[in-house]
Every structure is written in C-alpha cells, then in structure tokens.
Amino acid sequence: MRKKTKKKQSAYTIVSAVLITVIAFLFIFPLYWIITGSFKSKMDIMSVTPIWWPTSWVMDNYQTLMGKRSAPLFEILGMVGPTIPAAFRWLLNTVFMAVVSMILTCITSSMAGYVLAKKRFIGRNLLFSLIVCAMALPKQVILIPLIREMSAIGLYDTLSAAIIPIVGWPFGVFLLKQFSEGVPGEMLEAACVDGASEIRTFTDIVIPMIKPGIGALAIFTFISSWNDYFMQLIMLTSNSRLTISLGIATMQAENSTDYGLLMAGSALAALPIIIVFLIFQKYFTKGITLGAVKG
Known part of the structure; x- marks a missing residue:
C-alpha cells in the first residue's frame, strides 16, 4: 500500500511539474518574444519563417522610438x-x-x-x-x-x-x-x-x-x-x-x-x-x- 501511495504521489508530482512548466512557458513566451523582437531588424521581424533569436542585435527600433517625437x-x-x-x-x-x-x-x-x-x-x-x-x-x-x-x-x-x-x-x-x-x-x-x-x-x-x-x-x-x-x-x-x-x-x-x-x-x-x-x-x-x- 505504501509503495502504491508513493507511486501515486510521484506521478502526481511529475504531472503537476509538467503542467506548471507548460503554463509558465505560455506566460513567459510573449514577454520573451517582445524583448527579443525589439532588438531584431525589420527583415527578421517580417520574415515568413519565425526567427526565435535575433540574427543580429540592433538598436534601430529604440532609436526610432526615442527620435521620432520630442516633448x-x-x-x-x-x-x-x-x-x-x-x-x-x-x-x-x-x-x-x-x-x-x-x-x-x-x-x-x-x-x-x-x-x-x-x-x-x-x-x-x-x-x-x-x-x-x-x-x-x-x-x-x-x-x-x-x-x-x-x-x-x-x-x-x-x-x-x-x-x-x-x-x-x-x-x-x-x-x-x-x-x-x-x-x-x-x-x-x-x-x-x-x-x-x-x-x-x-x-x-x-x-x-x-x-x-x-x-x-x-x-x-x-x-x-x-x-x-x-x-x-x-x-x-x-x-x-x-x-x-x-x-x-x-x-x-x-x-x-x-x-x-x-x-x-x-x-x-x-x-x-x-x-x-x-x-x-x-x-x-x-x-x-x-x-x-x-x-
């Protein structure tokens, strides 16, 4: 009985860990995509095939954001x-x-x-x-x-x-x-x-x-x-x-x-x-x- 209980607990722990990992990934991924995307070139951003990591880190987007208007x-x-x-x-x-x-x-x-x-x-x-x-x-x-x-x-x-x-x-x-x-x-x-x-x-x-x-x-x-x-x-x-x-x-x-x-x-x-x-x-x-x- 104890072995069965331990197996159930370990299975529950594994399933819970997998679910929590998946949910955490779903929440973190948009933030990751925004941050990395802000450093991508226009070619990388508009690419038909998703580019998960910038091929070259550029500051063009931030320069446009800071230089387009003043106040x-x-x-x-x-x-x-x-x-x-x-x-x-x-x-x-x-x-x-x-x-x-x-x-x-x-x-x-x-x-x-x-x-x-x-x-x-x-x-x-x-x-x-x-x-x-x-x-x-x-x-x-x-x-x-x-x-x-x-x-x-x-x-x-x-x-x-x-x-x-x-x-x-x-x-x-x-x-x-x-x-x-x-x-x-x-x-x-x-x-x-x-x-x-x-x-x-x-x-x-x-x-x-x-x-x-x-x-x-x-x-x-x-x-x-x-x-x-x-x-x-x-x-x-x-x-x-x-x-x-x-x-x-x-x-x-x-x-x-x-x-x-x-x-x-x-x-x-x-x-x-x-x-x-x-x-x-x-x-x-x-x-x-x-x-x-x-x-």
Whole structure:
C-alpha cells in the first residue's frame, strides 16, 4: 500500500511539474518574444519563417522610438522644461499616473474599508451594497458623465482626469473591508481606553494588520491604471500628456504597422510593471491567500 501511495504521489508530482512548466512557458513566451523582437531588424521581424533569436542585435527600433517625437520634460505653472524624447515623457506620465492612483486608492480604500467593517452607523449596509453593485457596473456606462465632469472642473486632457476615476475603486473598498473584518475589536477598544485617537488607532493598529491586503491592492491598482488604455484614450489628447501605450499607438502610420517600434515600446512599458511586482510580490501572495480565507 505504501509503495502504491508513493507511486501515486510521484506521478502526481511529475504531472503537476509538467503542467506548471507548460503554463509558465505560455506566460513567459510573449514577454520573451517582445524583448527579443525589439532588438531584431525589420527583415527578421517580417520574415515568413519565425526567427526565435535575433540574427543580429540592433538598436534601430529604440532609436526610432526615442527620435521620432520630442516633448518637454515638465510643464508646471507656465514653466517648460528641456526637450527630451517623447517616449521618456510618456513613460514618466504613465509612472506618475499609476503611482499616484495606487497611493490614493490604497489610502481611501483602507479608510473606507475600516469604517465599513468596524463602525456602526445608519445606512452602513446600504452603502456597502451600493459599493458591491458598483463593482459590476461597466466603466463604459459612466464614461460620458466622467468626461463631462472632468470638463466642467477643467481637468480634461490632464493626468488628473485619468487618475481621479480610479481612486474611488469599489473593488479596493471591498477587498480592504474583508481584511479589516479580521482586526480584533478588543484591540481597538483597548486603544480607545488608552486614549488613542481614531487616527492613531488606524495608523498604529489597523494599517499593520491589513498590510498584506494593501500590498495586493497596490499591485492591482498599479496594473489596472497602467493598462487602462480606454480611459487614457478618452481623457488625454495633447502630445506631452500621453501615456506610453497611447503614445506608441499614435506613432503608427494609417496603412502600415511598425512591429519593431511596437515591441520596443511594449518592452519599455513592461519594465516598471515587472519591477513593481517584484517589490510587492510578498504582499501580493499574502493578500490573495488571506483574502480567500477571510472572504
């Protein structure tokens, strides 16, 4: 019996390892193809037979990406910075938009989630029900009101117009409410007895206990903001305010596609996401597992 059990376990381990390897390859291959393709010549890229490894490593695609357009480094209060390649400005815009969206969303969602989980007030259940319903509402439904709202307050064609709609993300409130439910009420009562203010209780007790959820939400928000091409397309029009994905799309000719340029831009755009995930992957993993148990 023991030998049969060991054989079953070893067979299961082998099958699992093969499946995981295949799935990992399917996820990694597109990234490999983009990175290697960005260093290929046009002849290699347009070859009928796939060329898995560049015959000669060239920088032509990156030179085209950096030299095709230019933009000022910054525009603040009427001051204009030095001129740099537009791709760098687009990348800075995207990083700024994603980081600010991530920070503001984590702050507002953690506060709202804590209040909904631990405070008792009239309309609490109704408010949470509305937040859950908003999670199922497609963004396209509220797009026209968002555009009119941004135009009315003078934020249209600014990065703020792409940041503000993300800050009130219902999923973030829902996620951190689930984590806040696990904060022991006795600790909050003890802090109140010791004379701690609400802000002190929130920052010193609640935040450390829901940190895995905040880390997971940070990654979700960063990636969502970074990849929200549709919102960026609607809200941003000026060359100096474009994001990297939107800017690369505008560099394409009407009747032709420069695949080398697309791959170079995609490789440049993927780098910050990879860095952010490597930094927050510990919290991301904890957030997924703990959230699954508490949910």
